[in-house]
Amino acid sequence: MATAALHRTVATALRARIGRGELAVGSPVPSEAELCREFGASRGPVRQALAALRDEGLIGGGQGRRAVVLTDVPGQPFESFQSFTRRAELTGHRPGQRTYDIDRRVPDAPAAAALGLGPGEPAVVLLRLRLLDDRPAMVERTTFIPSVGDLLLDADLDAGSIYAILTAGGVDLHAARHTLDAVPADATDARLLEVTPGTPLLRERRVTTDSRGTPLEWSDDRHRPDVTTITLTTVRGRS
Amino acid sequence: MATAALHRTVATALRARIGRGELAVGSPVPSEAELCREFGASRGPVRQALAALRDEGLIGGGQGRRAVVLTDVPGQPFESFQSFTRRAELTGHRPGQRTYDIDRRVPDAPAAAALGLGPGEPAVVLLRLRLLDDRPAMVERTTFIPSVGDLLLDADLDAGSIYAILTAGGVDLHAARHTLDAVPADATDARLLEVTPGTPLLRERRVTTDSRGTPLEWSDDRHRPDVTTITLTTVRGRS
DNA sequence: TCCCGGTGCTTGTCAATACAAGTTGGCGTA
DNA sequence: TACGCCAACTTGTATTGACAAGCACCGGGA
Numbered sequence: 001m002a003t004a005a006l007h008r009t010v011a012t013a014l015r016a017r018i019g020r021g022e023l024a025v026g027s028p029v030p031s032e033a034e035l036c037r038e039f040g041a042s043r044g045p046v047r048q049a050l051a052a053l054r055d056e057g058l059i060g061g062g063q064g065r066r067a068v069v070l071t072d073v074p075g076q077p078f079e080s081f082q083s084f085t086r087r088a089e090l091t092g093h094r095p096g097q098r099t100y101d102i103d104r105r106v107p108d109a110p111a112a113a114a115l116g117l118g119p120g121e122p123a124v125v126l127l128r129l130r131l132l133d134d135r136p137a138m139v140e141r142t143t144f145i146p147s148v149g150d151l152l153l154d155a156d157l158d159a160g161s162i163y164a165i166l167t168a169g170g171v172d173l174h175a176a177r178h179t180l181d182a183v184p185a186d187a188t189d190a191r192l193l194e195v196t197p198g199t200p201l202l203r204e205r206r207v208t209t210d211s212r213g214t215p216l217e218w219s220d221d222r223h224r225p226d227v228t229t230i231t232l233t234t235v236r237g238r239s
Numbered sequence: 240m241a242t243a244a245l246h247r248t249v250a251t252a253l254r255a256r257i258g259r260g261e262l263a264v265g266s267p268v269p270s271e272a273e274l275c276r277e278f279g280a281s282r283g284p285v286r287q288a289l290a291a292l293r294d295e296g297l298i299g300g301g302q303g304r305r306a307v308v309l310t311d312v313p314g315q316p317f318e319s320f321q322s323f324t325r326r327a328e329l330t331g332h333r334p335g336q337r338t339y340d341i342d343r344r345v346p347d348a349p350a351a352a353a354l355g356l357g358p359g360e361p362a363v364v365l366l367r368l369r370l371l372d373d374r375p376a377m378v379e380r381t382t383f384i385p386s387v388g389d390l391l392l393d394a395d396l397d398a399g400s401i402y403a404i405l406t407a408g409g410v411d412l413h414a415a416r417h418t419l420d421a422v423p424a425d426a427t428d429a430r431l432l433e434v435t436p437g438t439p440l441l442r443e444r445r446v447t448t449d450s451r452g453t454p455l456e457w458s459d460d461r462h463r464p465d466v467t468t469i470t471l472t473t474v475r476g477r478s
Numbered sequence: 479t480c481c482c483g484g485t486g487c488t489t490g491t492c493a494a495t496a497c498a499a500g501t502t503g504g505c506g507t508a
Numbered sequence: 509t510a511c512g513c514c515a516a517c518t519t520g521t522a523t524t525g526a527c528a529a530g531c532a533c534c535g536g537g538a
Contacts, residue, residue: 005491026452031518042493047519055294057266057414060450063502063519070414070452078473093385129391175296175474182421182439183465200421200439211264211299213309225420230469235414237291244521281523286489302489303530332497 009048029067057233085161096131111143114218126150174211249288326399335370343445350382353457363388384404413450
């Protein structure tokens with residue numbers, strides 16, 4: 001962290017300017033040449049930084065045209081997708097949590113399958129309710145492989161973000177595959193989220209892997225749609 | 240299409256190899272040096288191609304480590320997120336559609352707001368049912384700004400993909416912002432999707448913009464969760 | 479046997495340069 | 509005035525070269 005890579009420095013600076021409104025939505029981003037002069041960099045790192053912002057949907061543009069600020073709302077990149085706490089903070093709300101159960105035991109079949117565990121192999125299973133400004137927002141049923149989950153057994157789960165605990169513990173959360181659909185609230189969902197059974201809930205099932213493709217975590221999250229929604233931006237890429 | 244850019248060529252070739260299983264899941268991707276030799280390219284374009292696959296979640300890896308194939312299922316990049324037809328084809332299903340209404344008129348308030356239209360300004364409003372293997376899958380309520388929607392008024396909407404018609408007509412669909420939640424089926428949803436009213440549906444609201452940030456299209460899509468789900472992959476980026 | 483360290487390979491970062499391709503705006507002409 | 513063309517600017521693409529940082533493996537020494 002001593003001296004960050006140049007392209008990260010540029011990207012972070014531009015993100016900050018957009019966030020502060022210094023670069024307003026609709027206004028043009030400084031040209032590559034200007035950014036090169038300002039940061040004393042060559043075009044390589046500057047273009048890397050701009051490509052990152054482009055992928056996040058913050059800026060648009062095209063060949064021959066100056067890039068333009070499209071929005072100042074970041075479109076749920078990986079970190080805020082992974083961490084309820086982070087997402088809440090970014091949107092200006094207060095996150096909370098109530099842990100109902102955490103235990104080391106044999107997980108149910110879908111979890112075992114997603115994590116690639118053989119029958120009878122144990123895992124760390126978690127049931128947690130997430131709150132947004134003290135209102136029930138999401139029920140979290142998460143299963144971790146033992147080497148990851150063991151980091152959580154001794155931690156104070158009602159204190160903060162699991163994501164923060166894991167990354168601080170050196171866990172390499174690299175990619176996640178999400179499947180979204182809608183389900184009626186079952187009895188447990190209804191009780192914890194304080195809705196009537198059958199209420200439509202947004203379900204997000206997810207498996208998170210490290211950079212080698214090893215599954216680390218499987219989760220079945222159910223959102224109260226009047227409290228939390230999922231927003232994301234997609235950008236026309238190469239293909 | 241005469242001669243594609245080199246980095247696109249490399250990316251497309253690698254995607255194809257992964258799709259065909261030639262590069263199996265879990266196996267290492269050829270090193271940058273090998274790809275340079277194979278395609279007669281320098282490291283720049285090769286690295287650009289690998290970065291694209293990394294963003295799509297197809298490969299993982301890290302400094303000093305060979306990249307590894309993570310999955311052979313592409314994680315809904317922009318195109319397949321935008322086009323029901325494309326998504327269906329990629330997953331091996333047969334798309335269909337029934338157009339119930341298309342008209343030029345003043346849109347409802349949410350649509351007008353999303354498209355930045357003043358009160359009384361007209362737009363092209365569409366109501367369509369999408370089918371997957373002849374089963375009702377999704378109700379599409381889409382509103383286009385006039386310059387875009389006019390391309391559709393004369394087209395045969397039951398023939399193919401709107402996305403294809405628009406891009407062929409030179410429309411610059413660049414980025415989309417999606418908001419996902421769950422709602423109970425209303426009377427129209429229930430009739431078209433052949434479910435009982437109140438059934439939980441996955442709702443996707445989306446505004447698509449061009450590369451300057453001008454809104455082109457607003458849509459409220461409701462999915463039957465037992466027929467279609469939304470899957471996507473997120474990758475830990477820079478930030 | 480186990481651990482340590484070195485070595486070579488691989489990816490990450492950056493510079494300087496060159497040309498292609500597209501956009502924008504202004505100038506001159508019809 | 510209106511149109512078209514050209515010049516300047518901007519981004520896209522690609523090369524070459526260089527060094528840093530991390531990883532995997534193998535061999536030697538304790």
